[in-house]
Amino acid sequence: MASKRSKRGSSDEGVVARVSNSEIVKQGKRAASDAAFVTKKLLRSTGKAAWIAGITFLILFVPLIVEMDREQQLNELELQQSSLLGTPPPSQ
Template identity: 75%
Template sequence: MASSQSRRGGVSLPERPGGRDDSIITKISRSPIVARGKQAAGDAAFVANKLLRSTGKAAWIAGTTFLILVVPLIIEMDREQQLNELELQQASILGTPAAIGPPK
């Protein structure tokens, strides 16, 4: 009766035989299937983390390479195009026929 007085108005269930009070949630959480699922989720998180890090490293390498090699090439090609346009303008002002393309 002491246990019913400490609960204040709740219904107390009889003790289970064997002294173990395992609920269905406890049984499910201790099952090997759940343990296997937790292990698989942990492995998937590990692989995703490694993939994310390696992808980040690859993106850094590609971006740096692009800045060092490709951007100066684009700038030089733009300068050459501007120089060709300037030559065409000068040729048209002076009245000489403009050569289109490289000389033969």
Template identity: 70%
Template sequence: MSTRGGGASSDDGILSRVSTSVSQSPIVYRGKKAAFDTAYVAKKLLKSTGKAAWIAGTTFLVLVVPLIIEMDREQQLNELELQQASLLGASK
């Protein structure tokens, strides 16, 4: 029984040494660094994209929506004038 316990502890020692050497390898370090850098750039990109979307949205609301409303009013006025002209022209 004591050999089994000793064998298990030596296997645990080998496994822990292998996992430690793998986790400290330069390849794993570079992979973690690349993942961190990618996440950092993605976060910055999303933040700047959000700011750009906010600027574009508010600019659209302030400048373009009133223009669209005014163009619609002018078109309705033109249609009303056409209707009145046709009615006045038909009564003569």
């Protein structure tokens, strides 16, 4: 019985070995590898674009927002002072 197994095992590959060595499985592995490579590149470039957009926002828009807030506070202070002094508020 042992001789039959070794004889059959040496001449015939197992089902799993035949399936894993088939061309369809090789093409599937290649396609999965290519998809993973493209996904990795896409995520990396998306991360770089997000970094650039974030830094641009910090450099350009945050100072503008701070300055607009200061201007609003100054306008409110002037309006409060003018109401305390009894002068009519300026029309907007």
